[in-house]
Amino acid sequence: MSTDQIETNTPRLPLRRWELEFARRWNGGSYSLFVLHGNIFDVFPVQNGSTVGYVPVRAFLARRMFTDRAFLLFYDVADGLTFGTADMQKRFFDWLEIFDQVENTNYRQTGPPREFLKLAPLLRRFFLRAEEDKNAPRGVTLIIDFPEKIIPAAEESGASSDERTALVTLLKWAASPEMRREDVGVILITESAAELHADLLQNPHVAQVRIDLPDSEERLRFIESGAATNGASLAEWSEFSAADLASRSAGLNLLRIQHLLAEAIRNGSRVTNEHVSASKKRLIEEYCQGLVRFKDPRPGVSLDLVATHEAAKKKLREIAWLFKNGKTDVVERGILVPGRVGVGKSFLIDCFASECGLPVMEIGEFRSKWVGDTERQQMRILMTVRALGPVIVVVDEADAVFGSREGDNDSGVSGRVFAAFAAHIGDSTLRGREVWVAMTSRPDLLAIDMKRQGRFGLSLPLFPAQTPDDVATLFSTLARVKKIALSEEVLAYVRAELGERPLTGSDVEAILTRAKERTVLAQHEGDVRLEDLQEAVTSFIDPLDPNLLAMQELAAVLSSSDKRYLPERYRDVDRGALQEEFARLKMLTARR
Helix, strand or coil, rough: CCCCCCCCCCCCCCCHHHHHHHHHHHHHCCCCCCEEEECCCCCCEEECCCEEEEEHHHHHHHHHCCCCCCCEEEEEECCEEEECCCCHHHHHHHHHHHHHHHHHHHHHHHHHCCHHHHHHHHHHHHHHHHHHHCCCCCCCEEEEEEEHCCCCCCHHHCCCCCHHHHHHHHHHHCCHHHHHHHHHHEEEEEECCCHHHHHCCCCEEEEEEEEECCHHHHHHHHHHHHHCCCCCCHHHHHHCCCCHHHHHCCCCHHHHHHHHHHHHHCCCCCCCHHHHHHHHHHHHHHHHCCCCEEEEECCCCCCCHHCCHHHHHHHHHHHHHHHHHHHHHCCEEEEECCCCCCCHHHHHHHHHHHHCCCCCEECCCCCCCCCCCCHHHHHHHHHHHHHHEEEEEEEEHHHHCCCCCCCCCCCHHHHHHHHHHHHHCCHHCCCCCCCEEEECHHHHHHHCCCCCCCCEEECCCCCCCCCCCHHHHHHHHHHCCCCCCCCCEEEEEHHHHHCCCCHHHHHHHHHHHHHHHHHHHCCCCCCCCCHHHHHHHHCCCCCHHHHHHHHHHHHHHHCCHHHHHCHHHHHCCCCCHHHHHHHHHHHHCCCC
């Protein structure tokens, strides 16, 4: 594989990232079979004389990586075997004529078989033709698109006879010393490697190369090339410079950047901050098939809007300061936020993200009943997160989303999903680029692998109001947010009558909404009246099981990584006693 000049002697673009890794492994001569996976549906740069053009991955391989091959062949189950050039096709059919004479076949007239299992023996003979004819040109590359349609991921008992045969064929090609000696290589191109049979991926003769989303430098080069705008001047259609657009488009591949810009230009509008934000959110959610939510930081929102939770706010403000001052090398990889339902976990993290000035990606339930869909979705999510940084990744109901190493009758999907999350979150090279926040009311169900240092080693438990001052603060803060005026008489009632209740933000919001509703229905103008609030409090019934809430609170206490984050009444309590009480409550609630 040549990496210096193209036929016109124009200097080639330098190879970067996956391209360089692939070239080095190919030139090493140790592999005959490669799996390219990840961002395969993007466009990639090639030199067009003195300019740079962008082409799909198949054309990129042909024009940039394999310009000097004797034969470049392509195969997929729809089109069968095709060729890099007309001359390659002619020479292949000349060889077929000789093959027909020897084997008494008629492929020269009918063309090679379309089915892979019928084509494979023919290709094997063609790969090794140089051994039989020392004058035959060497260097053959076969590129197979959509290989998951040939050897899909499946349990051995569930694989068809054709799939087993195709798998063995590819494994024999991968291990063949003759193919390496004759400079023959086979490249499988798939979006998700997990969609291929595990026996192929685990074979030591198979090399895997991941194509990540483009980094800032690649996005800048793409925007400056004019490929996304048909050469239109940047100042004509954008409020931003090329460098600003490259920064703001993090998390998108080049093709989606082209969609974002072309949508504005062809509709005769300028690329504004609102257009970029809205389009980026839509494109990321489309790419992840609606299984994530993307949010930019909201101006004016900070941790000052959060009532109580003083210990957690203090720690989160310290982390926000580290981001704002570029001290990200000491930022935690993950933050565990446990707490009983309704305690305000989501709002706290939204305010933290806005105070940091970072976007938020919220991951929902992405598992699918269809084979391969779960791993593909996870791959897209993790690849987008890696490219977005710095970003805050929020996982609600984390114990369910992450799962565990053990799965029940799911062919190992749960174990693979858990392992991929654990490996990604534990990657210390991503420190400061991603902060993962796991929210759960049951931290005891989160696998211990996830709670270790280096993953979710920092645990900031949240609790209901602990004192009358906390309860009054909750009422005042939420009333201000909901534009409800509370008189001193009402606040005095709150302190005196509600100060000892372990109320959460959701409890207080429900009480205030009911009180305001009574005021409006009675057509009384002005503040919420004391009698309306009293009636709302008197009629309020919490439908949640108190034993379940107590168990969730103890689970949060036991998961805390520092006693300073605990309410004073829990700081010096014997942990053994707490664990016994937690076990009792767990057993009690399980019986119901």
